[in-house]
Amino acid sequence: MTTEIWDAYLADGTLADLKLTRGEPIPDGYYHLVVEAMVCHEDGSLLFVKRAASRASFPNYWEFSCGGSALAGKMAEQAIKREVLEETGLSLDKLSLYNTYFDDRYHCYFHIFQAMTTNDKKAVQLQIEETADYRWVSPSELPLFIENHLLIPGQKAAITELFLH
Structure with a gap:
């Protein structure tokens, strides 16, 4: 297995002159x-x-996001397209940046995107070691789905804000 190398960023979002290695302290x-x-x-x-x-x-x-760490040399848009393709087999037709923020606990600089695909919904290919199932949820089914399924903490509020208001 190859070691993942990441670019380091400063707290103002600029690229630092430092490389980071997955698994090593940041x-x-x-x-x-x-x-x-x-x-x-x-x-x-x-x-x-x-x-x-x-x-x-x-x-x-259940979670409503795909993603991961960006490899060194990759911009956020390149990284998310790779992650979504890797995790679901889907290509993205449109991307828009929703939010960016820093998480000091884990030394992460997050870029959150809203993405749109026109792929056949049955074309999802799960990354077996990562995911066990998938479901496309229509806007009318969304309130009941988030009420009756375990969701990653914080995602219920984000879903409500983004899709139910």
Whole structure:
């Protein structure tokens, strides 16, 4: 397995002259880029994926985002397209940046995107070690879905803000 190398960023979002290695401590004041996308289909439905039971954090929880750490040399847009393709097999037709923020606990610089795909909804290919199931949820089904399924903490509020207001 190859070691992941990340670019380091400063707290103002500028690229630092430092490389970081996954699994090694990140010095204070530095962050690595993490990208996430909320994937919507052109028909308005939202893609949810169920995390595999073997995942260390939030096993068997549903989440409405795909993503991961950006490899060194990759911009956020390139990284999220790669992550979504890797995790779902779907290509993205449109991306718009929703939010950016820093998480000091984990030294992460997050870029959150809203993404749209026109791929066939049955074309989803799960990344077996990461995900166990998927579901496209229409806007009318969304309130009941988020009420009756385990969701990653904080995502229920984000879904409500983005899609139910």
